[in-house]
Amino acid sequence: MxxxxxxxxxxxxxxxxxxxxxxxxxxxxxxxxKEALVTANGCLATWTPPESTGRxxxxxxxxxxxxxxxxxxxxxxxxxxxxxxxxxxxxxxxxxxxxxxxxxxxxxxxxxxxxxxxxxxxxxxxxxxxxxxxxxxxxxxxxxxxxxxxxxxxxxxxxxxxxxxxxxxxxxxxxxxxxxxxxxxxxxxxxxxxxxxxxxxxxxxxxxxxxxxxxxxxxxxxxxLPIHCSANENDKMELSLFLGLSGTGKTTLSAVANRALLGDDEHGWSNNGIANFENGCYAKLIDLNPEKEPEIFRAVFHKDDYRSHGAIVENAMMYPDGTFDLFDDRLTPNSRASYPLTFLSNIKASSTGNHPKTIVFLTADANGVLPPVSRLNPAQAMLWFLMGYTSKLAGTETGIVDPVSTFSRFFGQPFMPCLPHIYSDMLGKKMKEHNTVVYLINTGWSGGPYGVGSRMDITLTRAMVDAALDGKLENVKYKMDRIFHLDVPVFCPGIPSDILTPENTWKDKNAYKERAIKLSLEFSDYFDKAYGNKNIDDDVRRQCPGK
Missing domain, CATH: 3.40.449.10 (Phosphoenolpyruvate Carboxykinase, domain 1)
Structure with a gap:
């Protein structure tokens, strides 16, 4: 044919x-x-059949x-x-x-x-x-x-x-x-x-x-190398990438006033540097708060003539007067908006930049056992790239809820069709070629798992991200977390030193160790299942927790 x-x-x-x-x-x-309705602010609203509210x-x-x-x-x-x-x-x-x-x-x-x-x-x-x-x-x-x-x-x-x-x-x-x-x-x-x-x-x-x-x-x-990530750069044209699954804070931490955004989701890393794939953003709207996410809110809901606006709002609850209730998920918790990058206030118009100076892997560990910040060498980075770990909460039963570990290769498993070593080997090679530093930032729990500990304060997380991007963690001392094979700084500007070691924040040290070992074995089991028969470098295999 x-x-x-x-x-x-x-x-x-x-x-x-x-x-x-x-x-x-x-x-x-x-x-x-009549494929869409014009809303009160001028964007377009559409509603799809139930089977089309997500992938x-x-x-x-x-x-x-x-x-x-x-x-x-x-x-x-x-x-x-x-x-x-x-x-x-x-x-x-x-x-x-x-x-x-x-x-x-x-x-x-x-x-x-x-x-x-x-x-x-x-x-x-x-x-x-x-x-x-x-x-x-x-x-x-x-x-x-x-x-x-x-x-x-x-x-x-x-x-x-x-x-x-x-x-x-x-x-x-x-x-x-x-x-x-x-x-x-x-x-x-x-x-x-x-x-x-x-x-x-x-x-x-x-x-x-x-x-x-x-x-x-x-x-x-x-x-x-294609990467499921957001990308921004500072006024020195130093570029950073942010990788993380839903709920890890990727959008919040990458959209900041002092760094221009290249894009929020899909990029390529070639011999020329980083380039965004897209012309726009496809943002989740459920529970969107204009105070916490002002850029997205303004992009979708600014007032304009509908012929110039053209943001598409999918499956959000709309009142007869053309205004929305973004906290109503009866249609779907996956309401979305599509809009051009130019609707954001702080972007880099070319959507291209240098080779990344820093890459940030984001995880939200609800077990409370991963360090809040770690530095990854190439082999460690390749391992955590392969694993794409975060955790989700199973429900809201009385008492403590066991988190559910989620692994999504390259932080975008459904969209990465090639053999895994093709992506991971390329990341390690490019890190070495361009002296790129990778950090793992845990935006999840400290002092215990969900139900006992508390979520890491966003101001502390921002301070750790800023320290990583500004090079303030390059020359500090590190110690090895032997359960998770991570290099953990003993000092980070603006951060109480005791929280850098998760065990210090737990009252019950034995409970910490049991929980940490349990998670490490989940890593090992998943790695064996997903990559046991794949062409993964032995040095990368040794970096897997539980090995």
């Missing part, structure tokens, strides 16, 4: 093609077609072809294969549906602020709002796009958010649901044919994360 030829034929032959409308024209089309990981598939399958870790639970024949059927069916639409929308954008590896992405969809999402999230095509390594290797993205798959054709080919029926939704990536399909998912994140995953496959093969 000639995927790209048939895709292009629709654009050339369809009777009503809205080809690269301006942003204001796209906004007007979305409103006129669909069990329906997110990678086409398994001989040309690409050896690069992919098929043992990872998020790398779900689909055979080429099934994808060709889905692509043909989607094209047939698209041909029958009254109107189709096309956008030509790129992913990647560094034009030397910007990936051209052409979207074909029947929804103006999906087109607007790509205008918010993907970047304009640069004048020098011909210099990109992907200039002649563009990616085609076909999106039918509200149409459902004819499941009678796909029994035994797509996922079987608990009720015995076949899933009518598919998000599929074909790395070899350079084609992607979103069929039946109206969640904006399906488009964003599909392209993120595509970049995370292509870039390592070009010696570029």
């Amino acid at each position: 000639e995927f790209k030829k048939e895709f292009s034929q629709i654009i050339e032959n369809h009777g009503q093609v809205m080809n690269n409308l301006t942003r204001s024209e796209t906004i007007e089309a979305a409103v006129k077609r 669909a990981p069990l329906d997110t598939l990678i086409v398994k072809r001989p040309e690409t399958e050896s690069n992919i870790d098929w043992d990872s639970p998020n790398n779900l294969p689909v055979d080429p024949e099934t994808f060709e059927m889905l692509w043909a069916d989607a094209l047939a549906v698209m041909k029958a639409k009254d109107t189709v929308f096309v956008t030509d954008r790129v992913v990647g602020a560094d034009s030397s590896y910007a990936l051209p992405v052409q979207l074909l969809t029947d929804r103006a709002l999906t087109a607007l999402f790509t205008l918010n999230m993907f970047r304009p095509v640069p004048d020098d796009i011909e210099s990109s390594i992907f200039a002649k290797k563009d990616f085609k993205l076909l999106v039918l958010p509200y149409d459902k798959i004819d499941i009678s054709r796909y029994e035994g080919r797509l996922r079987k649901l608990s009720n015995g029926k076949t899933s009518d939704m598919a998000i599929v990536m074909d790395f070899e044919k350079r084609a992607g399909l979103v069929y039946g998912s109206a969640y904006g994140g399906s488009v964003k994360k599909l392209i993120f995953t595509v970049m995370n496959y292509y870039l390592p093969l070009e010696n570029i």
